[in-house]
Amino acid sequence: MNFSLFASKLHAAVAAAVCAGALAWLLAEAASPGSREGSDRVIVLTSGWSSFALMVACFLYVPRKYFYKLRARLQSRRAPTVLRAKLTERSLALRDRQAALEEAAEGVQAVRYEVERGLHTSQSAVKDRVRQIVHSHEVGDLVRVVVRKRAGSPPLEVRLDPREPLGRMAKWVHAHLYYGVAFALLVWLHGGGSMASLLGAVLTVSSAVVALTGIVGILLFARGPVWLTPKEPDLGYEQCFALSEHLERKVREVLAEKLRRTGPEVERVLREGNLQSLAAVEGGSGEEKEDSLDLEVLLEQRQRFLTSLRRLRRTKFWMNLWRAVHVPASIVLAGAVVVHVASVWIY
Amino acid sequence: MPDDLANDPLAKDLRRQPLLENLSDRYMKYLVKAIRTGAYPEPPTQQWLASVQDVAAGHVFVQQGAFSTDFFVLLRGVVRATRAQERGRSLKLGEIRGRDGWNWFGEVAILSSRPAFATLKAVDPCRVLQIDREGFTRLSRDRGLEAANPKFGSLTEESFRRRSTEELLRGAPVLEPLDQEEIEALAAKAEPRTYKEGETVAQAGVAADGVYVVQGGIVKVVLEKDGRQRFHAALGPASSFGERALTQEGKWPATYVAMTRVDVLKLPRELFQEVYGGNERTRKNLEDTATVLVDREEGRLGASARHTVKAADVLVIDLHRCTRCNACVEACVSVHEDRVPRLSKRGMVTEDRTSVLTSACYHCQSPDCMVSCNFGAIRRSLNGEIDFVYDACTGCTQCELSCPYGVIRMAWVAGEAAGAEGREGAEGGGGRAEGESGPRASRLLRSLPILRGIFGGSARRAPEQSAEAAKTTEGETRRKKAIKCDFCAGMPFEACVYNCPCSAIRRVSPEELEFEAAGAT
Numbered sequence: 001m002n003f004s005l006f007a008s009k010l011h012a013a014v015a016a017a018v019c020a021g022a023l024a025w026l027l028a029e030a031a032s033p034g035s036r037e038g039s040d041r042v043i044v045l046t047s048g049w050s051s052f053a054l055m056v057a058c059f060l061y062v063p064r065k066y067f068y069k070l071r072a073r074l075q076s077r078r079a080p081t082v083l084r085a086k087l088t089e090r091s092l093a094l095r096d097r098q099a100a101l102e103e104a105a106e107g108v109q110a111v112r113y114e115v116e117r118g119l120h121t122s123q124s125a126v127k128d129r130v131r132q133i134v135h136s137h138e139v140g141d142l143v144r145v146v147v148r149k150r151a152g153s154p155p156l157e158v159r160l161d162p163r164e165p166l167g168r169m170a171k172w173v174h175a176h177l178y179y180g181v182a183f184a185l186l187v188w189l190h191g192g193g194s195m196a197s198l199l200g201a202v203l204t205v206s207s208a209v210v211a212l213t214g215i216v217g218i219l220l221f222a223r224g225p226v227w228l229t230p231k232e233p234d235l236g237y238e239q240c241f242a243l244s245e246h247l248e249r250k251v252r253e254v255l256a257e258k259l260r261r262t263g264p265e266v267e268r269v270l271r272e273g274n275l276q277s278l279a280a281v282e283g284g285s286g287e288e289k290e291d292s293l294d295l296e297v298l299l300e301q302r303q304r305f306l307t308s309l310r311r312l313r314r315t316k317f318w319m320n321l322w323r324a325v326h327v328p329a330s331i332v333l334a335g336a337v338v339v340h341v342a343s344v345w346i347y
Numbered sequence: 348m349p350d351d352l353a354n355d356p357l358a359k360d361l362r363r364q365p366l367l368e369n370l371s372d373r374y375m376k377y378l379v380k381a382i383r384t385g386a387y388p389e390p391p392t393q394q395w396l397a398s399v400q401d402v403a404a405g406h407v408f409v410q411q412g413a414f415s416t417d418f419f420v421l422l423r424g425v426v427r428a429t430r431a432q433e434r435g436r437s438l439k440l441g442e443i444r445g446r447d448g449w450n451w452f453g454e455v456a457i458l459s460s461r462p463a464f465a466t467l468k469a470v471d472p473c474r475v476l477q478i479d480r481e482g483f484t485r486l487s488r489d490r491g492l493e494a495a496n497p498k499f500g501s502l503t504e505e506s507f508r509r510r511s512t513e514e515l516l517r518g519a520p521v522l523e524p525l526d527q528e529e530i531e532a533l534a535a536k537a538e539p540r541t542y543k544e545g546e547t548v549a550q551a552g553v554a555a556d557g558v559y560v561v562q563g564g565i566v567k568v569v570l571e572k573d574g575r576q577r578f579h580a581a582l583g584p585a586s587s588f589g590e591r592a593l594t595q596e597g598k599w600p601a602t603y604v605a606m607t608r609v610d611v612l613k614l615p616r617e618l619f620q621e622v623y624g625g626n627e628r629t630r631k632n633l634e635d636t637a638t639v640l641v642d643r644e645e646g647r648l649g650a651s652a653r654h655t656v657k658a659a660d661v662l663v664i665d666l667h668r669c670t671r672c673n674a675c676v677e678a679c680v681s682v683h684e685d686r687v688p689r690l691s692k693r694g695m696v697t698e699d700r701t702s703v704l705t706s707a708c709y710h711c712q713s714p715d716c717m718v719s720c721n722f723g724a725i726r727r728s729l730n731g732e733i734d735f736v737y738d739a740c741t742g743c744t745q746c747e748l749s750c751p752y753g754v755i756r757m758a759w760v761a762g763e764a765a766g767a768e769g770r771e772g773a774e775g776g777g778g779r780a781e782g783e784s785g786p787r788a789s790r791l792l793r794s795l796p797i798l799r800g801i802f803g804g805s806a807r808r809a810p811e812q813s814a815e816a817a818k819t820t821e822g823e824t825r826r827k828k829a830i831k832c833d834f835c836a837g838m839p840f841e842a843c844v845y846n847c848p849c850s851a852i853r854r855v856s857p858e859e860l861e862f863e864a865a866g867a868t
Binding site: 002004005007064068162163166168169171172173177193224225226228229230232316319 | 360666667668669670671674678681700701840842845846847848849850851
């Protein structure tokens with residue numbers, strides 16, 4: 001199970017604080033979710049705008065994800081100037097300040113030795129020490145300090161990781177996950193699960209579907225790879241398709257040769273659909289026997305390979321099925337929210 | 348001179364060129380005919396073509412990295428030579444002027460069969476005489492009774508020697524801080540030397556007398572420790588050694604022996620003093636670079652550099668975290684100009700089948716790939732990383748065959764002329780990245796999970812097919828070149844690590860990996 005998908009303490013804390021705050025307020029005011037009576041109006045407005053903000057935060061994940069998926073590059077002229085400049089500056093800085101970086105790394109190495117000898121045991125003390133070293137060499141803008149606990153010796157892992165201009169994709173996934181769940185809760189507090197109007201029903205249903213499929217998805221992504229790995233042949237996923245096509249081509253070639261030699265009989269076997277008995281059709285000369293053996297081996301290989309490939313594809317299909325619901329439901333939800341906000345604004 | 352040639356304005360114009368002034372009448376007649384007809388002149392005694400062209404300012408004669416088979420004599424105008432460097436920087440190498448000194452170019456590409464070192468572009472409207480490879484060979488080598496022109500051969504040979512020497516020196520890491528004039532001055536006075544197989548180039552313990560740049564062949568570096576000789580490294584073409592001659596320390600740390608017949612250029616210590624003369628800044632830059640190189644050689648940077656130099660690390664994919672979403676390959680495609688993914692998801696799978704050590708370059712101490720490359724396209728950088736000089740790569744596949752770890756693979760890439768937007772389908776790390784081909788809008792549609800099936804997801808496309816398709820795409824020049832994972836060299840982060848949504852791919856030091864493996868067992 002990949003627990004790192006839930007690893008962000010910051011986003012978890014923010015989402016939990018928003019949810020706890022909203023619930024506490026609702027309980028303190030003794031208001032019911034979605035009610036528009038008296039002081040509830042303030043709650044409704046606050047929860048509405050908060051959930052809108054959370055939704056925007058969730059949707060920001062999409063451009064971040066597609067930035068690379070669409071082959072955009074930070075160095076590209078199409079990339080925002082600020083980002084491009086930042087990246088270029090960082091690349092050059094890494095090169096120009098190599099000496100300072102190396103000196104800082106040398107200092108950090110000394111800390112590692114101290115940790116190894118047991119001179120430091122406190123994670124925060126080590127982090128402060130390393131940060132001090134990094135800042136004294138003025139490379140804090142290029143690298144960030146990572147200090148993690150680990151089993152065995154040394155008890156702490158100390159790393160200097162490069163800073164990234166767009167932030168790690170994994171962090172965005174964490175934000176998307178936590179804010180998505182918080183968003184679903186706030187929408188319920190805001191609307192009370194109202195199905196009175198068409199728009200209300202669309203909003204309620206789509207937000208619930210998005211949240212549920214999202215949770216299913218994240219659980220599948222956390223657990224799925226463990227199911228996927230044993231099903232995967234020694235080759236990578238893409239090479240599987242290549243090999244499958246290669247085997248098919250070879251079978252077709254041998255088959256065509258057989259068909260040329262003993263046409264009607266092979267055709268009969270093909271009609272019956274029992275490909276395995278094809279190998280037995282031909283006897284005759286040594287060369288023909290060899291061909292038959294080749295075909296037998298090829299068919300067996302192909303069959304075995306296709307079975308494992310089908311299993312792999314099935315697992316991958318089920319692992320990704322949730323997205324077929326999650327993405328369209330999110331698009332519907334976004335559209336409904338825009339209509340809802342616009343109508344509230346206008347009326 | 349026959350009358351027809353004496354009165355021909357084209358012949359007269361050509362005769363004014365220093366390279367063509369002594370051209371025999373037979374060849375001049377052929378040249379004029381070939382230019383006029385644009386075909387092989389009758390009777391077909393020889394088969395080569397020539398033309399005179401008028402081009403506008405900005406016209407590119409030769410593109411850096413491309414293979415050129417034409418020789419040019421600049422009759423009028425100015426041509427500038429520039430070399431594109433990393434991070435979009437451009438280095439001006441000089442200008443060639445019509446009727447001024449060596450007013451020709453293209454002989455290095457023809458004689459060395461190497462891709463062009465620089466881009467040659469017209470600064471003004473130019474008039475050039477263009478001769479094909481066959482014609483150039485005839486004109487420079489015909490020494491028979493009706494010799495083409497003895498001067499043509501000797502002049503082009505001289506310019507070839509000088510220019511290829513400058514190219515070679517420009518590639519030596521220690522000479523990086525020098526400007527073009529200084530490189531030219533060094534090239535003019537560099538001492539070419541040849542060593543037989545087994546001969547010692549430099550002996551350990553003796554004072555280093557200069558910087559050596561390997562022109563051809565392999566030099567073996569042998570270290571002596573506890574009375575035993577140990578093979579330390581092999582230096583191939585375009586490698587250099589002897590940087591300590593420029594520092595205060597000054598003694599050879601190892602013995603350098605020719606493994607094959609070796610051609611080297613020696614740059615004596617005194618020559619540098621002559622070149623930088625009173626220029627204190629150049630002297631300091633050179634000494635600083637030399638100090639870094641010497642420190643690296645002696646392993647002084649070893650421990651400290653481990654965490655900043657990417658080369659020492661390994662890319663590991665955790666199979667129990669990876670959802671096979673291909674985001675890593677897509678990110679890899681994005682950050683490389685030629686749109687070829689360097690990441691290979693293949694590699695060594697751990698025994699418990701939970702991790703893959705991807706096929707990233709190990710930057711071997713004695714890199715077989717570098718030794719096998721005859722074109723000087725593989726070099727070691729200041730950081731100790733093995734880098735590809737893509738402009739010099741001919742796609743001969745020697746490095747791919749010689750890499751003991753299967754890290755190097757060949758890919759079809761868009762040629763320089765096609766620009767960086769050319770797309771590629773490389774075999775290997777996930778094959779062609781998903782949704783790569785086609786217009787941007789259709790790629791967007793295909794990248795959505797539901798629509799991918801409708802528009803035909805490319806994940807099912809076989810890598811071979813993709814590579815084949817890349818070859819036949821219209822309107823793009825394509826060539827094969829060697830690629831390998833370079834840990835996003837020149838970038839402040841590794842794109843695959845940075846874009847993995849599941850934190851499944853990471854960079855770890857070998858010690859860390861060893862530690863984890865020990866913990867797992």
